[in-house]
Amino acid sequence: MRTFTALDDLADEPVRGTAVAIGKFDGVHLGHQAILTRLRDIAAAEQLESVVFTFRENPLRLLRPDRCPEPLMSPDQRETALAEAGVDVCLMVPFDERLSSIPAEAFVRDILVGRLGTRHVIVGPDFRFGHRGVGDVALLQRMGEELDYTVEEVSFVVDDDLGRVSSTRVREAIGQGDIELATRMLGRPVAVRGDVVHGDARGRELGFPTANLGGAVEGFVPNDGVYAGWAIVDGVRRMAAISVGSNPTFTPEAQSRVEAYLLDYSGDLYGARITIEFVHRIRGTYTFSGIDALVERMHDDVRETRAMLNGGILRDEC
Ligand SMILES: Cc1cc2nc3c(=O)[nH]c(=O)nc-3n(C[C@H](O)[C@H](O)[C@H](O)COP(=O)(O)O)c2cc1C
Numbered sequence: 001m002r003t004f005t006a007l008d009d010l011a012d013e014p015v016r017g018t019a020v021a022i023g024k025f026d027g028v029h030l031g032h033q034a035i036l037t038r039l040r041d042i043a044a045a046e047q048l049e050s051v052v053f054t055f056r057e058n059p060l061r062l063l064r065p066d067r068c069p070e071p072l073m074s075p076d077q078r079e080t081a082l083a084e085a086g087v088d089v090c091l092m093v094p095f096d097e098r099l100s101s102i103p104a105e106a107f108v109r110d111i112l113v114g115r116l117g118t119r120h121v122i123v124g125p126d127f128r129f130g131h132r133g134v135g136d137v138a139l140l141q142r143m144g145e146e147l148d149y150t151v152e153e154v155s156f157v158v159d160d161d162l163g164r165v166s167s168t169r170v171r172e173a174i175g176q177g178d179i180e181l182a183t184r185m186l187g188r189p190v191a192v193r194g195d196v197v198h199g200d201a202r203g204r205e206l207g208f209p210t211a212n213l214g215g216a217v218e219g220f221v222p223n224d225g226v227y228a229g230w231a232i233v234d235g236v237r238r239m240a241a242i243s244v245g246s247n248p249t250f251t252p253e254a255q256s257r258v259e260a261y262l263l264d265y266s267g268d269l270y271g272a273r274i275t276i277e278f279v280h281r282i283r284g285t286y287t288f289s290g291i292d293a294l295v296e297r298m299h300d301d302v303r304e305t306r307a308m309l310n311g312g313i314l315r316d317e318c
């Protein structure tokens with residue numbers, strides 16, 4: 001996949017004869033994947049390049065920061081998911097004053113047709129575009145008759161079990177601790193990524209050293225609590241008991257952070273970039289009366305993690 005982070009870069013390396021899907025694609029969930037499947041099929045059938053037109057940040061960050069939700073993915077995670085979906089070209093441009101002031105008609109004429117040579121446009125439900133969001137599917141279609149492209153609106157993915165799939169519902173599911181539902185709507189694990197930093201060096205004394213994620217953590221961090229999941233280090237996936245919290249037993253005022261105890265592992269992870277995938281929420285974060293109570297509970301958490309990830313078979317040892 002070729003990625004462009006500025007529209008002007010298209011002048012140096014033109015992309016012509018395209019099918020274009022436009023949207024935020026936050027989460028690249030099953031609904032987005034339905035759009036990308038159509039995009040790929042249409043592009044393949046007509047020997048066009050498949051292009052995703054998306055934004056680095058949610059447009060609401062500029063337009064209505066008070067209503068802008070936390071993203072489900074970092075731009076890098078989104079780019080990876082789009083590449084995995086078989087997209088040829090990703091345009092991930094900043095949604096800035098300049099882009100937001102382009103009128104809907106000019107967006108179609110100058111960008112979709114002028115710069116991308118669009119033959120087909122594929123959008124999701126309720127798609128709006130152009131300055132003040134005045135452009136809609138009807139306008140896209142009207143302009144397509146004149147400018148010789150077609151438009152397809154892919155409807156919501158509504159599943160008997162999952163209901164309607166949307167980024168908002170994925171956030172809600174994670175917020176309610178239903179990691180399983182979020183995972184099914186995403187069609188991939190709920191995952192965060194970050195660098196392992198030093199903590200308070202307490203973990204190893206408790207018998208549970210934990211890799212603490214620091215710096216800018218990519219992805220949507222679930223609510224405080226304890227989770228069963230996986231830690232992926234250098235491409236190797238290991239079972240992990242994960243804590244998201246401020247360790248209130250020790251540091252009630254601290255900021256919440258993500259830390260993972262990797263089962264059956266000992267080694268040095270400082271400085272490594274690791275991915276943590278959440279599979280199941282075990283419990284909330286408690287303020288224990290002392291270290292012994294915390295450690296006893298952590299043993300249970302580890303047993304439960306192993307049971308969850310081994311398909312529900314509890315073994316005697318932990
Ligand atoms: C599985 C697991 C469950 C945890 N549960 C709690 C908890 O309920 N309350 C709490 O205060 N800390 C909890 N912690 C966090 C520990 O307090 C923390 O890992 C320990 O203080 C080590 O911190 P350090 O990495 O900064 O050395 C948990 C950690 C793990 C790995």
Ligand SMILES: Nc1ncnc2c1ncn2[C@@H]1O[C@H](COP(=O)(O)OP(=O)(O)O)[C@@H](O)[C@H]1O
Pocket residue numbers: 196197198199200201202203204205208209210211212260261262263264265266267268269270
């Ligand atoms: N099983 C393990 N799970 C997580 N980290 C481990 C494990 N074994 C060794 N480590 C190492 O120990 C470090 C965590 O130890 P800890 O005492 O909790 O210190 P800190 O407070 O700096 O996180 C990790 O960053 C990693 O380098």
